Amino acid sequence: xxxxxxTALEGLSGVDLKIKPEQLNGTxxxxxxxxxxxxxxxxxxxxxxxxxxxxxxSIKSGTKIDRKxxxxxxxxxKQWAMKKGVTxxxxxxxxxxxxxxEKHDSFFTLKGDGSALETFDGDALVQxxxxxxxxxxxxxxxxxxxxxxxAWDPSSxxxxxxxxxxxxxxxxxxFVAYTGESLDYKAPLLKALSAIxxxxxxxxxxxxxxxxxxxxxxxxxxxxxxxxxSLANARPDLVMCGRTVVGHAPSKGQQLEDxxxxxxxERAYAFMxxxxxxxxxxxxxxxxxxxxxxxxxxxxxxxxxxxxxxxDHNSLLMDVMTKVGKRHKLRVLLHEKPFAGVNGSGKxxxxxxxxxxxxxxxxxxKTPKTNLxxxxxxxxxxxxxxxxxxxxxxxxxxxxxxxxLGANEAPPAIISVFSGKYLYxxxxxxxxxxxxxxxxxxxxxxKLDLHRHIPELMLDNTDRNRTSPFAFTGNKFEFRAVGSSAxxxxxxxxxxxxxxxxxxxxxVEVDAxxxxxxxxxxxxxxxxxxxxxxxxxxxxxxxGYSEEWEKEAEKRGLAxxxxxxxxxxxxxxxKSTKLFTEVGIYNEKELHARHEILLEDYVKKVQxxxxxxxxxxTNTILPSAITYLNTLITNINGxxxxxxxxxxxxxxxxxxxxxAEHINVISENVQAMIEARKVANKVTDSRQKAIDYCDKIKPxxxxxxxxxxxxxxxxxxxxxxxxxxxxxxxxR
Numbered sequence: 001x002x003x004x005x006x007t008a009l010e011g012l013s014g015v016d017l018k019i020k021p022e023q024l025n026g027t028x029x030x031x032x033x034x035x036x037x038x039x040x041x042x043x044x045x046x047x048x049x050x051x052x053x054x055x056x057x058s059i060k061s062g063t064k065i066d067r068k069x070x071x072x073x074x075x076x077x078k079q080w081a082m083k084k085g086v087t088x089x090x091x092x093x094x095x096x097x098x099x100x101x102e103k104h105d106s107f108f109t110l111k112g113d114g115s116a117l118e119t120f121d122g123d124a125l126v127q128x129x130x131x132x133x134x135x136x137x138x139x140x141x142x143x144x145x146x147x148x149x150x151a152w153d154p155s156s157x158x159x160x161x162x163x164x165x166x167x168x169x170x171x172x173x174x175f176v177a178y179t180g181e182s183l184d185y186k187a188p189l190l191k192a193l194s195a196i197x198x199x200x201x202x203x204x205x206x207x208x209x210x211x212x213x214x215x216x217x218x219x220x221x222x223x224x225x226x227x228x229x230s231l232a233n234a235r236p237d238l239v240m241c242g243r244t245v246v247g248h249a250p251s252k253g254q255q256l257e258d259x260x261x262x263x264x265x266e267r268a269y270a271f272m273x274x275x276x277x278x279x280x281x282x283x284x285x286x287x288x289x290x291x292x293x294x295x296x297x298x299x300x301x302x303x304x305x306x307x308x309x310x311x312d313h314n315s316l317l318m319d320v321m322t323k324v325g326k327r328h329k330l331r332v333l334l335h336e337k338p339f340a341g342v343n344g345s346g347k348x349x350x351x352x353x354x355x356x357x358x359x360x361x362x363x364x365x366k367t368p369k370t371n372l373x374x375x376x377x378x379x380x381x382x383x384x385x386x387x388x389x390x391x392x393x394x395x396x397x398x399x400x401x402x403x404x405l406g407a408n409e410a411p412p413a414i415i416s417v418f419s420g421k422y423l424y425x426x427x428x429x430x431x432x433x434x435x436x437x438x439x440x441x442x443x444x445x446x447k448l449d450l451h452r453h454i455p456e457l458m459l460d461n462t463d464r465n466r467t468s469p470f471a472f473t474g475n476k477f478e479f480r481a482v483g484s485s486a487x488x489x490x491x492x493x494x495x496x497x498x499x500x501x502x503x504x505x506x507x508v509e510v511d512a513x514x515x516x517x518x519x520x521x522x523x524x525x526x527x528x529x530x531x532x533x534x535x536x537x538x539x540x541x542x543x544g545y546s547e548e549w550e551k552e553a554e555k556r557g558l559a560x561x562x563x564x565x566x567x568x569x570x571x572x573x574x575k576s577t578k579l580f581t582e583v584g585i586y587n588e589k590e591l592h593a594r595h596e597i598l599l600e601d602y603v604k605k606v607q608x609x610x611x612x613x614x615x616x617x618t619n620t621i622l623p624s625a626i627t628y629l630n631t632l633i634t635n636i637n638g639x640x641x642x643x644x645x646x647x648x649x650x651x652x653x654x655x656x657x658x659x660a661e662h663i664n665v666i667s668e669n670v671q672a673m674i675e676a677r678k679v680a681n682k683v684t685d686s687r688q689k690a691i692d693y694c695d696k697i698k699p700x701x702x703x704x705x706x707x708x709x710x711x712x713x714x715x716x717x718x719x720x721x722x723x724x725x726x727x728x729x730x731x732r
Contacts, residue, residue, distance in 0.1 A: 004234035010732055011230050029280050036084070037283040038077055039157040046076035058154045060213075062194065065154065070122030077158060078107065079121035086160055089120060090172035091128040091150035094185045094487060096136040096597050100315050101175075103130055104168055105115035125171065126152045136601070138593025140181050150175050153190065156312050159282050163323065172312055181247040181590050185311070185489035191585045192493045193307055195500035200353055200361070200377070203503050206510070206520060207373040213356040214497050218310035219476075221301040221485050222317065223292055223345035225333035228731065231723040232331035235614050237622075240458055241605075242485075243400070245613040246621065246705050249341040250726040253295070259636060260293045267328065268298060275317075275324040276300075282320070284313045293409075294342035295729040304350070307496070311488045314347070314433060318485075334485040334552035337403035339706075339725060340563040344404040345484035349491055352476040353377060363475035369538070372524065375426070376506075379528045379535075381477060382417050384502040385470055386535035388413035388494070388579070390559060390570035392479075394472070395494040397567040397598070399605045401483035406545075406562065411469030411481045413567070414553045414560045416540040418468035430525070431532045467544030497585050565604050565690035571595045599690040606693045610677060613704055614670045620721055621708050625663050628715045632656040659714055662707040669707075673700035 033642075034040065051072035058065050065073070081089070090102040105128075107118040128150045135148070144557035156172035175184035182188050192598050193216055232238045237245040254260075264272070272289050285303040292299045305313065318334060325332040329500055337344035353361040359370070361377040385392060392415050406412035419427065469481035482491050506527060513523035537556040542549060553560060561567045570576055572595045580586040586594070633656060636649045646653070677695050683689040712720060 005231070005721050005723045005727075008230035008234050008723060009727065010227065012228060020636045032277065033280045033285075034283040036160040036162070036281040037157050037284065038159065040079060040516040041156075042080060043076075046080045048072055048076075051076065052195050055154060065126075070126050072122075074122045074125040077125065077169070078118070081160060081167075082107065082118065084160055084167065086167045088166070089124070089169040089171065091130075091152075091173040093130075093150050093173045093175040094312075094489065095175055095183060096185070096594070098485070098487060098601075100319055101130070101135070102168070102170065103128070114405045117525045121278065128173075130175070135175070135178065135183060136597040137183055138596035138600075140177050140179075140183065140589070140593045148175060148177050153186060153308075155190070155306075155308055157283070159316075159444055161282075162278070181587070181593065185487045185493070186308070188590075189308060189311060189496075190491045192500065192583075194354070195583045195585070196496040196503075199500040199507070202507050203376060203380075204355060204361070204373070206376075206524065207370070208355075208357060208359075210357050211355045211359075214361070215354050215356075216307045216478075216492070217304045217354055218488065218492060219302060219304040219309040219350040220310060220314050220482075220488055221288075221299055221346075221348040221350070222314065223297060223347065224321065225294070225297050225338050225345065226271065226325070226332060226333045227296065227728050229326070229331050230331040231731070232333075232389075234721075234723050235728070236616060237609075238331065238333070238338070240612050241609050242333060243403075244340070244725075244728075245609060245701065246616060246708040246712070246722070247340060247725050247728075249708040250724070250731075252726075254293055254342050255692035257293065259291050259295050259297070262291050264289070264291060264298075267330070271325060271328045271330055272298070272300070274327065275321050278320050278324055279317055282313075282316060284317055284320075286317075286551040292343070292345075294339070294344075297343065297345065298701040304352070307351075307488075307492050311492060314488050336398070336400040336483040336485060337407075339729065341725075342729070343409040344407070346404065346410055346480060347482045347486060347488065349479040349482045349495075350473070350476045351479060351495060360475050362472075362477065367694050368583050372521065375430070375528060376524060377503075378419075378423070378472070379427070379531050380502045380506055381499055382419070382538065383506075383531040383535045384419050384495075384498040385415065386538040386573055387502065388498040388576075389538065390561070390567075390573075391494050391498060391576055391579075392481075392491070393559070393561055393567050394570040395491045396479075396481050396483060396486065397564040398483055398486065399484060399564055399602050399609075400563070401481075402564055404483065405481060405547070411467060412544050412549070412560070414544070414550070414558050415469055415481075415538070416544065416553070416558065417538050418471035418541060419539055420472055421541065423426055423472060424539065427532050427536075427539070430529055432538070468540065469544070493585065497580065497583050501579055501583055533678055537606045563694050565694050566600060567689060568595055568598050568690075569687075570604075571598075591704070596686055599686045602690045603686075603693050606698060607677065609701065610673060610693075610697055613701055614673060615709060616722075617666050617670050617704055621711060622663055622666060624709045624719050624721060625659055625715050628719050629656055629659045629663070631716070632659070649713070655714060659711065662711050662714075665707045666704055666711075669700050669703050673697060676700070 006480060043055065045057065051069050054065055054069040055073055056064055082236055088106045090104045092100060092102050095101050107120050109117055109119050111117060129149055130150060150173040153172045153174055158169060158171045161168045174182070174187040174190065176182050176187060191506040196216050197214050201211055204211040204214060227238070235244060237243065276286050276289070285305065286300055287298070287303050288301040291297070292300055302313065321332045334345070336346070355361065361374065364374045364510065365371050393413060404410045434487050466480070469479070471478045471480060473492065477494065479491055482488065509527050510523045513526060514520055518526070537558065550560060571591055577588050577591060580591060581588060632652050636652050639649050680689060680692040712724065
């Protein structure tokens with residue numbers, strides 16, 4: 001029987017690379033953009049004046065929509081959706097599984113007299129009741145306490161999801177337990193965005209009383225790999241884990257750097273155009289596409305949006321890409337490290353703050369006043385990163401991202417800030433201008449002309465430190481350490497929370513100085529200087545990949561937590577509990593529940609990988625090696641049988657000896673790993689169990705992989721049943 005590998009390789013020649021006709025019809029993006037979204041003009045056309053005003057007011061100010069208005073909005077929403085062929089609706093939410101969730105209900109219902117109707121009322125729009133015990137809850141809900149609620153988020157517009165011949169109306173919602181605790185990514189994020197809005201407005205009013213709202217914005221960059229579906233299906237590790245747990249490096253990897261920004265392969269290009277078109281209909285403003293560094297790796301990125309919308313769009317995009325990939329017989333790999341030896345994938349989160357007066361608070365201004373406002377938010381962000389670096393590290397922690405962080409391709413696990421030479425000089429000038437405080441004679445520094453240090457050109461062409469986990473890039477901060485499969489909400493909830501807390505503290509300190517008689521500008525500069533001094537150890541302008549930086553960071557007292565189980569501890573420290581409860585993001589019970597969920601997720605994913613690598617070794621790799629070893633032994637005995645001496649069979653004997661050695665080591669380590677799992681599974685403390693899986697079970701992966709990859713190099717290619725890296729990465 002021919003292996004799946006060779007069947008897949010034969011099938012590659014028959015792949016249809018033609019772009020579908022509808023992709024070549026010259027349709028403008030603007031003609032389809034948002035066509036499946038209940039937003040803008042569509043909302044106005046389908047709602048009464050009072051319903052429209054109620055919805056817009058809720059979106060802008062966060063006020064609740066009363067029952068009467070929700071009925072009217074539901075009616076208009078149903079009317080629009082049914083005109084577009086929708087038959088079902090769902091509350092679309094983001095539970096702590098890391099994916100999206102949906103339960104479809106039809107508009108169809110039967111009345112008491114047997115008549116059939118299409119209905120969708122205000123209650124169905126506002127709230128549904130999925131089973132809360134069947135989603136990760138960290139002990140917040142027992143199986144017999146299953147009730148949980150999804151509640152409509154008016155700030156994120158409903159959309160129509162097309163799949164096959166069906167269309168479903170999706171209503172973005174939060175997901176909470178019956179007792180009110182959040183069970184998803186969205187609910188805490190919305191609270192964090194509300195907190196940053198209030199804190200930032202309070203500080204903005206020092207400079208401009210007209211500012212009444214500050215919006216956090218996000219532009220994510222999504223990296224991913226594309227692999228032929230039939231080749232991926234022949235790899236049990238890709239099917240079960242999303243990554244290859246074994247695989248010998250190909251002769252050519254990414255060393256020539258010829259894939260980066262190169263001509264996009266035709267098959268990948270057809271896929272890109274297809275998923276982009278689906279995304280445009282859903283209002284996802286994709287703008288950029290290109291080849292990434294590793295072979296078969298690509299990236300897409302959108303225009304900036306409000307954080308909540310951007311998070312929803314990224315979660316939706318990952319689902320769309322996966323579904324569209326199947327149409328093209330491609331597997332989309334979102335894992336942070338699907339292939340050893342080549343770069344993994346990240347999801348850079350570009351974050352900034354914008355006022356309702358049209359000002360980007362992280363863009364240097366053209367006047368002394370706006371320069372000072374920029375400097376205020378710039379320094380407060382650095383201070384927040386310094387004070388809560390452990391939480392930022394925890395927000396990006398996952399078993400898959402552990403493979404990537406610090407691997408000479410991604411930022412290290414050490415959280416630092418890159419400001420760029422020009423702004424670093426500005427910070428040093430503020431720090432050293434006076435000894436302890438500003439006075440009237442030093443008021444000249446208040447007229448800082450940042451453009452003396454930062455030419456206009458630099459706003460769009462700043463230094464970019466690809467080795468920094470948190471880098472300033474002209475008019476935004478880029479949180480580069482976020483993993484490609486992550487929900488952006490995790491990092492964005494923490495970032496907006498810590499900056500909100502820092503800004504609130506900043507205002508208290510400045511107000512205290514003003515009350516003592518200091519001029520407002522002097523009080524601001526004095527507090528900023530203090531913040532610069534307090535947080536300067538987190539500033540680093542050099543190579544974050546270097547060993548020298550690890551040593552330097554240790555001298556500075558910066559943490560370097562390389563594994564997820566220990567990084568997650570930051571969520572349940574006394575300091576973090578105080579932060580999240582004071583800002584109103586999580587209560588202590590919710591924090592401990594999330595910590596428990598993330599630890600359990602870690603154990604389960606490492607456990608699955610351990611089982612897969614054990615199964616592959618025992619059922620696939622060793623049989624191939626033993627078959628080839630028997631062939632060699634037969635050959636050696638045959639040559640000796642015709643009278644040839646040891647010298648004639650020296651090469652075959654050496655190869656056979658190496659294969660036998662690798663077989664023995666793999667077999668021994670697979671069995672040892674199984675025994676280690678049995679011991680770890682008896683551990684009842686969730687944190688210790690995760691640490692045991694990390695420290696006592698994962699090390700077997702590297703040992704087994706090393707010897708398996710050596711076997712791949714030695715065994716006859718025709719007898720190796722797993723698709724090789726050269727096929728997965730280079731055959732399209």
